[in-house]
Amino acid sequence: VKQRIGLLFGGCSGEHEVSIASARAIAEALAKDGNDNAYEVRLVYIAKDGSWHGPETAEQVLQTAEPLVTRGNGGATLARLPVLEQVNQIDVWFPILHGPNGEDGTVQGVLTLMQQPFVGSGVLGSALGMDKIAMKMAFAQAGLPQVDYMAVNRSQVWSNACVLPKLCDRIEAQLGYPCFVKPANLGSSVGISKVRSRDQLETALDNAASYDRRLIVEAAVTAREVECAVLGNDMPQASVVGEISFDSDFYDYDTKYTAGQAALQIPAPLPETISRQIQAYAVQAVQAVDAAGLARVDFFYVETTGQVLINEINTLPGFTATSMYPRLWQASGLSFPALVDRLIQLALARARETP
Ligand code: ATP
Ligand code: MG
Ligand code: MG
Ligand code: MG
Structure with missing residues (x-):
């Protein structure tokens, strides 16, 4: 019997395109014959606006590597999640989503609630990671x-004019230049700057704050x-x-x-x-x-x-x-195919554990 794998890709994150590329490679490996475990792939695509799409749209996105153009207010309606429709038709989910809304425990939470086996970390590991x-x-x-660092909140960056200079003073005193300014929750270096002056620091903080409420500044090594x-x-x-x-x-x-x-x-x-x-x-x-x-x-x-x-x-x-x-x-x-195989077996092993 073929195992049915729900490949979940795209995602409401700055790493959407990377996810499409990863999903293509995994879908190809899953479709490959020649190992004992043959899989059947079911695609589910999350567009940039957060809306979820079933096999037809997902297949098209995967083939063309072109993100779906959405009107920008798609936040997933729980009752319409393709996940719910497919819950009884999938043996293991493979969320290959990078960054927020996918690598961070949110999707892992939905799958856990639905009692669905899935590849990778659970809610805590994903969120902490x-x-x-x-x-x-x-x-x-x-x-x-690890390097010295400072946690920063967006409100400190976007507050009235007297808070930001004090924050920059503290960063300069504690970490100095060069330093790295990052959104706390992202990947693929999106929103990250290396800064060498006060001017660059202010610009970098403002830029990182546009991606995340939580920011981190690190001493550069x-x-x-x-x-x-x-x-x-x-x-x-x-x-x-x-x-x-x-x-x-x-x-x-x-x-x-x-x-x-x-x-x-x-x-x-x-x-x-x-x-x-x-x-x-x-x-x-x-x-x-x-x-x-x-x-x-x-x-x-x-x-x-x-x-x-x-x-x-x-x-x-x-x-x-x-x-x-x-x-x-x-x-x-x-x-590569043996690795994908192993990850699916690890997901099943975890699902079998007593909670
Ligand atoms: P990934 O795509 O691996 O998830 P990311 O967006 O989470 O990346 P980081 O790995 O934190 O970002 O940083 C991206 C890159 O920035 C590093 O690979 C390194 O080149 C540089 N960098 C980040 N922090 C530092 C630091 N403290 N000192 C020197 N270089 C750094
Ligand atoms: Mg990295
Ligand atoms: Mg990273
Ligand atoms: Mg990453």
Whole structure:
């Protein structure tokens, strides 16, 4: 009997296009024959306005890679969610949504309420993994080393004229320049700026505040960027470590998604002790936020001091054939289709656990 997989993609987030690309790759792997588990794929698409669409529209979006043009007030009506219509026709859901409204526990909450098995982290792991402020608090509690940072609320940025200068004074005193300004809940570097002056800081805060109520400002480190993939539920395993190199100022959206801008080196040329350190931290990071199934953990390696700092966790990392997550597993001996297979089995195993 074929297992019916509900592939949920798109999403009301700045990473909508990335999700379409990830879903294409996963749909292709699921459709591939040649492994014992043949799957039947049911597509559900969430448009940028938050409206949900069934197989016909979803298929078209997946084929053309063109987001559905919506009029902008589609917020999902619970009674009309395709999820509800398909609840009895799906064996496992695979939400491949990046960023808010999908990677953050919201969709995981709907699926949990519906008692549907799904790939990846539950509500807590997703929410803690998405919010960089909450994530850093969990990492600190677990003893993981990270950069100095400050939590900022949008109200401080958009308030009357006397609050913002005081905030900037505090950022300059505590973190200095250069520093990174980020929306707390996003990904793909959307809304992130590296700033070197008061002027740039004010602009960056205003820009980040347009994406999220919660912002984070971090001291900048000069370091190599390395990532590790984690797979599993309560006893997760770490992949080999990969490194990203690029010429741009930092690993921004264009560098991530323009072909030829970034080079991935797998495995990363690192001393054995450093690789092991990173793998151990990656597993600890997954456990610190209670992630499950899959996660990609991003690190800074300061070569001059030998220091490894954790940057962040992504509980639904980019998942195209050329994305870091599947490539790290491929280099660790697990092919793309075998990885997708394994994730579905992990989802079923979690659903079978006693609550
Ligand atoms: P992802 O697409 O991996 O989810 P993201 O949007 O969550 O990314 P981060 O990983 O936090 O964003 O940061 C994006 C990039 O910005 C990093 O890969 C790095 O190049 C740069 N960067 C972020 N924070 C720092 C920092 N504190 N010091 C130096 N570089 C940084
Ligand atoms: Mg991220
Ligand atoms: Mg991300
Ligand atoms: Mg990152």
